[in-house]
Amino acid sequence: MNIIVTGGAGFIGSNLVDRLIEEGHKVIVIDNLITGKKENVNREAKFYKMDICDEKIRDIFKNEKINVVYHNAAQIDVQKSINNPVFDGDVNILGTINILEACKDANVKKIIYSSTAAVYGEPEYLGIDENHPINPISFYGISKYTPEQYIKTYSKLYGIDYTIFRYANAYGIRQDPKGEGGVVAIFLDKLFKGESPIIFGDGTATRDFIYIDDIVEANIKALDKGSKEIFNIGTGKATSIKVLFYIMKKIMDIDIEVEYGKERDGDIKHSFFKIVKAKEKLGWSPKYNLEEGLSKTIKYYEKLLTKESKNEVAASRIIDREP
Numbered sequence: 001m002n003i004i005v006t007g008g009a010g011f012i013g014s015n016l017v018d019r020l021i022e023e024g025h026k027v028i029v030i031d032n033l034i035t036g037k038k039e040n041v042n043r044e045a046k047f048y049k050m051d052i053c054d055e056k057i058r059d060i061f062k063n064e065k066i067n068v069v070y071h072n073a074a075q076i077d078v079q080k081s082i083n084n085p086v087f088d089g090d091v092n093i094l095g096t097i098n099i100l101e102a103c104k105d106a107n108v109k110k111i112i113y114s115s116t117a118a119v120y121g122e123p124e125y126l127g128i129d130e131n132h133p134i135n136p137i138s139f140y141g142i143s144k145y146t147p148e149q150y151i152k153t154y155s156k157l158y159g160i161d162y163t164i165f166r167y168a169n170a171y172g173i174r175q176d177p178k179g180e181g182g183v184v185a186i187f188l189d190k191l192f193k194g195e196s197p198i199i200f201g202d203g204t205a206t207r208d209f210i211y212i213d214d215i216v217e218a219n220i221k222a223l224d225k226g227s228k229e230i231f232n233i234g235t236g237k238a239t240s241i242k243v244l245f246y247i248m249k250k251i252m253d254i255d256i257e258v259e260y261g262k263e264r265d266g267d268i269k270h271s272f273f274k275i276v277k278a279k280e281k282l283g284w285s286p287k288y289n290l291e292e293g294l295s296k297t298i299k300y301y302e303k304l305l306t307k308e309s310k311n312e313v314a315a316s317r318i319i320d321r322e323p
């Protein structure tokens, strides 16, 4: 199939692109590289450095004869959404409308949209299922939920099929520790530098950590399943931040202690998903438990660092030899 992945230079998008190419699809990436990196983009994908709000996107959709669009590009920083709601709304809401207009004009069959647990806000019950009330507590939650409504309405008006995924806390390779990078990426960044990560609060807050390959697998299933449905994608299990740190420390076999900071306003105390619907209707369930997912992620970075330090040594040797 001819597939566009918006945000294909970012964490989730780039991992998805790799898998789609493996599966033999023709993949086109649209990304403005605001947080994504060009080196994340698979060499076999066609790359357009472009903003999703740019109307020229519509020509790409038509010229490339696109069948399916994975829409991942977004402003993902919760704090930024509160400091700059206009920018957040522009990218996440207007950007998605632009993508939907392009889908309509190019007769795209299906859009698969990456939404978030943030649409639910403070949980009224656990595990959170897809019928849980929508009550976002940040502008990011609103700007990720509003496109869901646009997608449903475009579907009703123009017959575009869709699947909407609401992810729990994703982690894995290529997640950026900067900005709202997710606690796993932030902790790993600190630990690899030999520094202490900071836990805000007492570490008993819990989250549902889902490994990137499981997210990618759900997205692949949506190519021919999950028509006009919304799915929560998580593990269905809660892990405290303290336990997360302990598992990382054990896998890395290091002796660094964590520091505790003041609990942050607006942080949700406990959150985990119920994933029965995705199991039943998509035939999807997570393959990796937290230890396995973290081990894979940590091994990847250890290898990368060894390679980088070898390159640095090689480079310093070359410099040494220069006259």
Ligand SMILES: NC(=O)c1ccc[n+]([C@@H]2O[C@H](COP(=O)([O-])OP(=O)(O)OC[C@H]3O[C@@H](n4cnc5c(N)ncnc54)[C@H](O)[C@@H]3O)[C@@H](O)[C@H]2O)c1
Binding pocket: 006, 007, 008, 009, 010, 011, 012, 013, 030, 031, 032, 033, 034, 035, 036, 037, 050, 051, 052, 053, 071, 072, 073, 074, 075, 076, 091, 095, 114, 115, 116, 117, 144, 166, 167, 168, 169, 170, 171, 175, 176, 182
């Ligand atoms: N990472 C998570 O835990 C998580 C959880 C829930 C939902 N999501 C959703 O998944 C999607 C991907 O998130 P991610 O973690 O990979 O983030 P990411 O920042 O790594 O990827 C987003 C990509 O979109 C690109 N982008 C941003 N604004 C753009 C614009 N205006 N035009 C074109 N490209 C633009 C960025 O350069 C980046 O490559 C997002 O829609 C996010 O809301 C992520």
